[in-house]
Amino acid sequence: MGAGSWGTVFAKILADAGTPVTIWARRQSVADAINAGHRNPDYFPDIDLPGLVSATADPVEALEGADLVVLSVPSQTLRGNLAAWSGHLEPHATLLSLMKGIELGTTERMTEVIAEVTGAAESRIAVLSGPNLAREIAEEQPTASVVACIDHGRAVDVQKAVTTSYFRPYTNTDVVGCELGGAVKNVIALAYGMAAGMGMGDNTKATIITRGLAETSRLGMRLGADPTTFAGLAGLGDLVATCSSPLSRNHTFGEQLGLGATLEEAARVTKQTAEGVKSCRSITDLARKVGVEMPICDAVERVCHEGLDPRAAVALLMGRETKPETDSLRSDK
Ligand SMILES: NC(=O)C1=CN([C@@H]2O[C@H](COP(=O)(O)OP(=O)(O)OC[C@H]3O[C@@H](n4cnc5c(N)ncnc54)[C@H](O)[C@@H]3O)[C@@H](O)[C@H]2O)C=CC1
Numbered sequence: 006m007g008a009g010s011w012g013t014v015f016a017k018i019l020a021d022a023g024t025p026v027t028i029w030a031r032r033q034s035v036a037d038a039i040n041a042g043h044r045n046p047d048y049f050p051d052i053d054l055p056g057l058v059s060a061t062a063d064p065v066e067a068l069e070g071a072d073l074v075v076l077s078v079p080s081q082t083l084r085g086n087l088a089a090w091s092g093h094l095e096p097h098a099t100l101l102s103l104m105k106g107i108e109l110g111t112t113e114r115m116t117e118v119i120a121e122v123t124g125a126a127e128s129r130i131a132v133l134s135g136p137n138l139a140r141e142i143a144e145e146q147p148t149a150s151v152v153a154c155i156d157h158g159r160a161v162d163v164q165k166a167v168t169t170s171y172f173r174p175y176t177n178t179d180v181v182g183c184e185l186g187g188a189v190k191n192v193i194a195l196a197y198g199m200a201a202g203m204g205m206g207d208n209t210k211a212t213i214i215t216r217g218l219a220e221t222s223r224l225g226m227r228l229g230a231d232p233t234t235f236a237g238l239a240g241l242g243d244l245v246a247t248c249s250s251p252l253s254r255n256h257t258f259g260e261q262l263g264l265g266a267t268l269e270e271a272a273r274v275t276k277q278t279a280e281g282v283k284s285c286r287s288i289t290d291l292a293r294k295v296g297v298e299m300p301i302c303d304a305v306e307r308v309c310h311e312g313l314d315p316r317a318a319v320a321l322l323m324g325r326e327t328k329p330e331t332d333s334l335r336s337d338k
């Protein structure tokens with residue numbers, strides 16, 4: 006459900022793994038183009054989609070008989086989208102979230118939104134997350150990922166449905182950790198992009214990745230995640246890929262801000278969804294609610310939404326009280 010960048014490439018993965026896929030596209034013209042030419046002209050005009058992929062602009066048609074429903078719309082629109090779709094889900098279907106954001110206002114993770122809107126049991130809801138830049142996967146460059154579900158058997162079913170020569174999914178039962186890793190890394194990638202835009206070097210960038218992972222782990226542990234998840238593909242793996250890649254929309258958005266662009270100017274350059282710009286608000290709200298310090302996310306939120314200059318944000322972060330490193334990795338700090 007969603008014929009954007011990741012939805013389109015994920016359909017290719019499923020089909021290459023032998024699963025017939027119907028993509029739901031918001032615009033009829035995109036569905037028509039996929040059916041007629043087996044390409045998505047808006048996102049990947051140069052990538053052939055396998056014959057097992059078809060498309061429709063009718064959500065009811067897409068959902069009918071679907072054993073696996075893959076959700077790939079912007080995080081902040083999921084609730085509205087799902088409200089229209091939930092009456093048409095097969096009662097046994099696995100609901101798989103590809104989304105990497107936290108809902109504004111409720112501070113809910115995407116699987117929490119899915120459970121709330123559809124009423125589906127947690128055991129039917131899974132998330133896939135990892136270092137998965139859609140463009141590289143479209144070109145069949147090898148990567149790995151994580152499928153997380155509290156029901157291990159269901160995670161294995163999804164794993165089987167998406168294993169190809171270029172896409173290697175692992176399973177995990179830590180849904181909370183995998184989802185938080187995916188959402189927070191977008192905010193850290195904004196910070197990294199800002200540093201790159203301001204001309205800062207590799208020490209700064211490595212510091213942002215490492216301290217970004219520390220604050221992600223702190224939040225995760227407070228919310229019951231398994232700390233080892235953050236050393237894995239949905240934690241460090243995705244953080245490194247997103248921070249360092251010019252293909253990342255969050256990196257690019259941050260870089261524009263670092264170069265002095267306004268939020269509107271950065272959005273014009275990035276074009277597609279840069280989830281961290283909105284999720285920095287919900288993540289800092291969530292962190293405040295549960296009493297966890299997330300200084301990099303706070304700084305990004307202030308740059309994006311309070312007009313703080315990125316250079317002033319650096320000064321604030323560098324001026325924080327000094328402390329032992331081990332303390333700052335504890336969930337009660
Ligand atoms: N693009 C990538 O490389 C990856 C993206 N993700 C995550 O996947 C999710 C989807 O991202 P992308 O496919 O990249 O985004 P995108 O911006 O390329 O596509 C979003 C899709 O959602 C549709 N949509 C449905 N309802 C919408 C509404 N009300 N407003 C706006 N769009 C609506 C759009 O038409 C579009 O097809 C995000 O949470 C992102 O963080 C995760 C891994 C990789």
Ligand SMILES: O=C(CO)COP(=O)(O)O
Nearest residue numbers: 135136137138253254255
């Ligand atoms: O999640 C991603 C890679 O794993 C994609 O990152 P961006 O949304 O920043 O492009």
